[in-house]
Amino acid sequence: MRPRSEKHQGRPDTKREEPFRPRKPAPQGQGKPDTRNLGPRAIALDAVGEVFSGKAPLDHAIASHPDHNRLEVRDRAFARAIAAAAVRRKGALEAALAVFLDKPLPQTADRGRHVLLCGAAELLVLDNAPHAVVDAWVTLMNADEKTARFAGLANAVLRRVSERGRGAFDGADPLADLPDWLAARWAKTYGEKTARAMARARAGVPPLDLTPRPGIDAGKLAGDLGGELLPTGSIRLEDAGDPTLLPGFAEGRWWVQDAAAALPARLLGPKPGERIADLCAAPGGKTLQIAASGAETFAIDRAKKRLPPVHENLERVALNAHVEAADATQWTPDAPLDAVLLDAPCSATGTLRRRPDVAWAKEEADIASLAEVQSRLLDAAFAMLKPGGRLVYCTCSLEPEEGEDQIAAFLERTGSARLDPVKPGELPELETAIDSQGAVRTRPDMWASLGGLDGFYIARIVKG
Numbered sequence: 095m096r097p098r099s100e101k102h103q104g105r106p107d108t109k110r111e112e113p114f115r116p117r118k119p120a121p122q123g124q125g126k127p128d129t130r131n132l133g134p135r136a137i138a139l140d141a142v143g144e145v146f147s148g149k150a151p152l153d154h155a156i157a158s159h160p161d162h163n164r165l166e167v168r169d170r171a172f173a174r175a176i177a178a179a180a181v182r183r184k185g186a187l188e189a190a191l192a193v194f195l196d197k198p199l200p201q202t203a204d205r206g207r208h209v210l211l212c213g214a215a216e217l218l219v220l221d222n223a224p225h226a227v228v229d230a231w232v233t234l235m236n237a238d239e240k241t242a243r244f245a246g247l248a249n250a251v252l253r254r255v256s257e258r259g260r261g262a263f264d265g266a267d268p269l270a271d272l273p274d275w276l277a278a279r280w281a282k283t284y285g286e287k288t289a290r291a292m293a294r295a296r297a298g299v300p301p302l303d304l305t306p307r308p309g310i311d312a313g314k315l316a317g318d319l320g321g322e323l324l325p326t327g328s329i330r331l332e333d334a335g336d337p338t339l340l341p342g343f344a345e346g347r348w349w350v351q352d353a354a355a356a357l358p359a360r361l362l363g364p365k366p367g368e369r370i371a372d373l374c375a376a377p378g379g380k381t382l383q384i385a386a387s388g389a390e391t392f393a394i395d396r397a398k399k400r401l402p403p404v405h406e407n408l409e410r411v412a413l414n415a416h417v418e419a420a421d422a423t424q425w426t427p428d429a430p431l432d433a434v435l436l437d438a439p440c441s442a443t444g445t446l447r448r449r450p451d452v453a454w455a456k457e458e459a460d461i462a463s464l465a466e467v468q469s470r471l472l473d474a475a476f477a478m479l480k481p482g483g484r485l486v487y488c489t490c491s492l493e494p495e496e497g498e499d500q501i502a503a504f505l506e507r508t509g510s511a512r513l514d515p516v517k518p519g520e521l522p523e524l525e526t527a528i529d530s531q532g533a534v535r536t537r538p539d540m541w542a543s544l545g546g547l548d549g550f551y552i553a554r555i556v557k558g
């Protein structure tokens with residue numbers, strides 16, 4: 095299974111990026127622009143502006159748009175598909191546009207540039223009908239006095255992109271889709287070749303991964319769902335549609351969780367009767383794994399507003415946990431714990447294939463401040479353990495400061511801590527993800543033939 099192109103893709107959550115054909119092409123009227131049927135595109139355009147200016151994450155920008163609630167569900171999905179494609183493939187789309195632009199639009203013309211980007215995204219990523227696409231984006235360019243002067247240019251450029259833009263788009267360097275600071279970082283950390291493979295792997299929208307509830311026949315469930323059972327136990331589906339409509343959702347037979355995100359709790363190895371804390375728990379994917387083992391589970395998260403999904407997930411899957419809103423650096427258990435899972439807040443650069451906007455919501459300086467938070471959380475988590483207790487630390491980041499460097503510094507300052515190396519048999523067909531210390535580093539370009547996986551760092555530590 096390979097990563098799919100955007101036109102066939104879906105997100106891991108309940109929202110999907112789906113192919114879309116406008117019901118009716120926007121009319122080619124003269125004079126006052128006709129903005130009928132432009133609602134989803136206008137929302138996508140505003141959302142792209144919010145993402146690139148760092149004002150809001152993509153889903154929030156779309157859902158909080160004043161016109162969002164007026165759209166049918168199908169049109170909301172269309173708005174998201176356009177905006178996500180424009181954000182995900184920014185560099186490649188700009189490369190295709192540049193071929194037909196004598197010079198770039200001025201720096202002051204952000205909105206005009208975003209019109210071209212969204213139009214090109216529809217043409218080259220979503221493969222929508224060129225005539226309707228060009229008409230709609232030219233009309234939108236014309237509809238705003240700040241961009242109207244570029245309407246003629248948009249018409250000419252988007253037409254040419256639809257006819258001859260494919261080569262430049264397909265040939266573009268995938269690293270150009272990322273903010274410059276992140277592309278440079280990945281190249282420095284992993285080398286140009288691997289960094290490019292990582293960027294390429296996040297260019298397509300990933301499949302949907304599910305974690306089956308323990309005790310369920312995962313092979314049979316995979317067959318029932320038309321999916322594939324992955325070597326580490328997750329089930330992978332392509333073109334799954336809305337997960338809440340899939341068989342077994344309501345009965346709690348599985349939950350949505352990237353195959354890499356399912357590894358930390360598996361490597362923790364929770365056992366019935368153990369007392370285990372999941373310290374940064376919301377929305378609760380790893381809490382469910384721990385609770386399903388029969389361990390007494392404490393799900394702690396600082397963000398109270400992120401806790402309702404934890405409760406809803408536990409209820410749907412019919413599992414129990416003590417759920418509490420608390421800062422994990424302040425929270426203390428009644429008695430020392432058998433194990434702690436710390437899925438620390440991070441830059442989330444490992445999840446770009448699922449959330450392409452994440453790269454634009456962060457700056458390089460954020461990594462150092464997040465690393466400080468992670469360091470405090472690590473110390474607090476370790477203090478909660480009884481002697482012999484286990485700590486699994488993980489982040490969905492590809493940055494060493496939030497992974498390898500973080501754990502090296504922790505082991506250096508904590509005499510009673512030792513790394514418990516992950517054994518090859520614990521990660522079937524993913525043995526290459528185990529580093530020389532016995533920690534785990536997954537990357538989006540791994541498991542290429544199976545459809546890739548998110549980037550995670552995972553270390554298992556024992557208290558001496």
Ligand SMILES: C[S@@+](CC[C@H](N)C(=O)[O-])C[C@H]1O[C@@H](n2cnc3c(N)ncnc32)[C@H](O)[C@@H]1O
Pocket residue numbers: 373374375376377378379380381394395396397400420421422423437438439440471
């Ligand atoms: C990566 S997410 C956790 C995802 C979750 N473990 C899962 O698998 O569904 C990080 C979480 O850390 C929480 N968080 C950040 N700082 C925290 C702190 N000091 N104490 C507790 N939770 C914190 C955030 O609210 C966020 O929900």
